[in-house]
Amino acid sequence: MTTQPAPSVAPAAAVSPRLTSLSHGGGCGCKIAPGVLSQILAQSGAAGVVPPDLLVGLETADDAAVYRLNDEQALVATTDFFMPIVDDPYEFGRIAATNALSDVYAMGGKPIMALALVAMPVAQLPLEVIGAILRGGQDVCRSAGIPVAGGHTIDSVEPIYGLVAMGLVHPDRVRRNAGARPGDVLILGKPLGVGVYSAALKKEQLQDAHYREMIATTTRLNTPGPLLAELPGVHAITDVTGFGLAGHALEMARGAQLAAHIDWASVPLLPGVAKMAGEGLVTGASARNWAGYGAQVRLAPGLPATAQALACDPQTSGGLLVACAPEAAGEVLAVFAREGFEYAKVVGRLYDGYPSLSLYA
Known part of the structure; x- marks a missing residue:
């Protein structure tokens, strides 16, 4: 062995x-x-x-x-x-x-x-x-x-x-977390899983390669921010930190009085995180986050068993979450790519509706 x-x-x-x-x-x-x-x-x-x-x-x-x-x-x-x-x-x-x-x-x-x-x-x-x-x-x-x-x-x-x-x-050019518009797409700049990595590290179960990934993502400055603020199609920006992707997407939805939908299959994860979460390597903060805002989050059928914990996973120095017009998504992704954010992806969309968040498989 x-x-x-x-x-x-x-x-x-x-x-x-x-x-x-x-x-x-x-x-x-x-x-x-x-x-x-x-x-x-x-x-x-x-x-x-x-x-x-x-x-x-x-x-x-x-x-x-x-x-x-x-x-x-x-x-x-x-x-x-x-x-x-x-x-x-x-x-x-x-x-x-x-x-x-x-x-x-x-x-x-x-x-x-x-x-x-x-x-x-x-x-x-x-x-x-x-x-x-x-x-x-x-x-x-x-x-x-x-x-x-x-x-x-x-x-x-x-x-x-x-x-x-x-x-x-x-x-x-101030970009608030409350400026999103109906039909905007959501783009996430960094992968999720820092909380899972930290839980594994505390239990001395984090591999060298994953530790290096953890340091690399948490020390990457979110320099695309001011560049994205220059794009007229970018309507709102926040960063995903302690309340997890679900919590910060929900804040964005509340601020704009819109409903946020996230396609879980599109959400980028750090290497090995899904497996580690399945083995129970999650933080207590993930459960506290869910207790705080889970009543406003809908988990659609077919989601992986770990989706809730990972959506609530507290991110330290996490990625930017950007709401932009669909036609601006290519420009936004190009900015992320130029700044070295290879994980950046479209992960969802905002619609007219009661302020809430839905996760879909």
């Missing part, structure tokens, strides 16, 4: 304790469950002062806030942080930074700078490990052409890292 190889990790990850052992969750799977989050936000009251130049705020749970500076520029502001999804500190930093910058790209913006958010159990982690986390984030920001211009640090019981990310976009 052959044994599966252990995950590939850099030497810095060999220090004790393992990063993932210090946290109760990892990556975007740490998000508060959607149903609980809705209750919390309902208790928080009104949004307070809402100036006329605030183009995007809390209304539709969009990816970032957008504030008009002048007729040519709007500021995109967002923040994202989480606990380790991998044990390699450098790769953890890269993944967290890539994920944080994604929200700027999803609004159609180009990042201009970032601030680091760092909470670390200083007594438990060697300083060189914490330094490697920060270096990973800095290297991603360097790839995006922006500085890490400051930040904030605290001593914490769990390791947490992320960014405040800021960008610029023309006010006319």
